[in-house]
Amino acid sequence: MRRPKALVSAALGLGLAAALTAAVPAAAVPTADPSSPAPSSAVAYAGSAEDAKATRAFFDAVVKSVAEKRAKNPGAQAVTVVYSASGAPSFRSQIAASTQIWNGSVSNVQLQEGSSPDFQYYEGNDPRGSYASTDGHGRGYIFLDYQQNQQYNSTRVTAHETGHVLGLPDHYSGPCSELMSGGGPGTSCQNANPDAAERARVDQLWANGLAAALAKVS
Numbered sequence: 001m002r003r004p005k006a007l008v009s010a011a012l013g014l015g016l017a018a019a020l021t022a023a024v025p026a027a028a029v030p031t032a033d034p035s036s037p038a039p040s041s042a043v044a045y046a047g048s049a050e051d052a053k054a055t056r057a058f059f060d061a062v063v064k065s066v067a068e069k070r071a072k073n074p075g076a077q078a079v080t081v082v083y084s085a086s087g088a089p090s091f092r093s094q095i096a097a098s099t100q101i102w103n104g105s106v107s108n109v110q111l112q113e114g115s116s117p118d119f120q121y122y123e124g125n126d127p128r129g130s131y132a133s134t135d136g137h138g139r140g141y142i143f144l145d146y147q148q149n150q151q152y153n154s155t156r157v158t159a160h161e162t163g164h165v166l167g168l169p170d171h172y173s174g175p176c177s178e179l180m181s182g183g184g185p186g187t188s189c190q191n192a193n194p195d196a197a198e199r200a201r202v203d204q205l206w207a208n209g210l211a212a213a214l215a216k217v218s
Helices: 051-072 089-105 146-151 154-165 196-217
Strands: 009-012 016-019 080-087 110-113 119-124 131-134 140-145
Touching: 051 080, 051 131, 051 140, 051 154, 051 196, 080 089, 089 110, 089 119, 089 146, 089 154, 089 196, 131 154, 140 146, 140 154, 146 154
Parallel strands: 080 110, 080 119, 119 140
Antiparallel strands: 009 016, 131 140
């Protein structure tokens, strides 16, 4: 598993490594047509002991970003995580579907596309596949890899990566019914919805995590 020097890296999203960096990845610039043929075999998934720590860093960064906005607008009723999909035009339908899935699954937080995003989506070719990454200071992104999204259900990939933003770690050994099992069940898995335990966990994280963040920034 590749790890850049002087940077903490962790496998996120479907178990592939991503450097924690504030900058947009070079691979975010598309280098091939997304309709190009995928390789005959799927990319292998490999977890990392750093997964949980890196996922928590992304969640904490997004919560902090949301809390800072709410502190400036204390009258806001909804807890909203804002994203930008402008960097992933080929995946707009999958991102919209993922947003709808999550917004219909949880009640303590909602996703919404808009300006001043808490995180962004990008697309391109990357041997690491799709992943989520953050610098831990309120800036983060989800990268969607072309070939991986041909091999696996693309809405599942997108919803899975978005699950990291909402605080869920990978659980590769889980069944297809678990969204965060990622590529563990294989390419035949078509489920793009979180199960009951995953939905409850996100609601719990946002109820408690946001309260703690607000106490720090208010």
